[in-house]
Amino acid sequence: MLRKITVTSSLKSNMAIEVQARDHKFIIDQPLSGGGDNSGPTPLEYFLSALAGCIGSIALIIAKQKEIELKAVNVRVEGELDVDVLAGKSHDVRPGYQWIKAFVEIEANISDEEKKALLREIDSRCPVSDNMRNNSKIEFELVR
Numbered sequence: 529m530l531r532k533i534t535v536t537s538s539l540k541s542n543m544a545i546e547v548q549a550r551d552h553k554f555i556i557d558q559p560l561s562g563g564g565d566n567s568g569p570t571p572l573e574y575f576l577s578a579l580a581g582c583i584g585s586i587a588l589i590i591a592k593q594k595e596i597e598l599k600a601v602n603v604r605v606e607g608e609l610d611v612d613v614l615a616g617k618s619h620d621v622r623p624g625y626q627w628i629k630a631f632v633e634i635e636a637n638i639s640d641e642e643k644k645a646l647l648r649e650i651d652s653r654c655p656v657s658d659n660m661r662n663n664s665k666i667e668f669e670l671v672r
Contacts, residue, residue, distance in 0.1 A: 537556070542557075542565050545557070578656045579656045583650055590649055590650060602635075603632050603633075608625060
């Protein structure tokens with residue numbers, strides 16, 4: 529079953545952008561050093577946050593389905609990119625993250641092998657990691 533997910537955004541002040549997702553509003557901004565007001569995470573931080581959140585959500589779904597009692601799922605996501613590209617100072621590499629790594633701690637009464645298997649299943653069912661790993665078609669259309 530396909531489901532369309534839509535978010536909208538609008539520029540608010542300085543570099544702050546308000547995003548509407550269903551009935552939730554949040555701010556995307558830049559740090560003071562980047563010319564923003566630091567009123568919210570950057571798009572790049574939200575991007576990594578989406579992966580961390582998806583890992584946790586899918587872990588909970590799988591645990592419920594398999595009747596695994598999760599005590600905690602803690603995720604740290606790191607990525608590295610060349611900021612000269614997004615600043616327009618270089619075109620030598622792609623503007624996206626060169627690498628992304630998720631560090632996942634699973635607290636449950638299962639063995640380390642079972643935790644590794646759970647992590648593999650989480651990755652195989654996580655739409656965010658799938659979109660990061662594969663080329664989803666993206667189009668830009670000017671609206672009047």
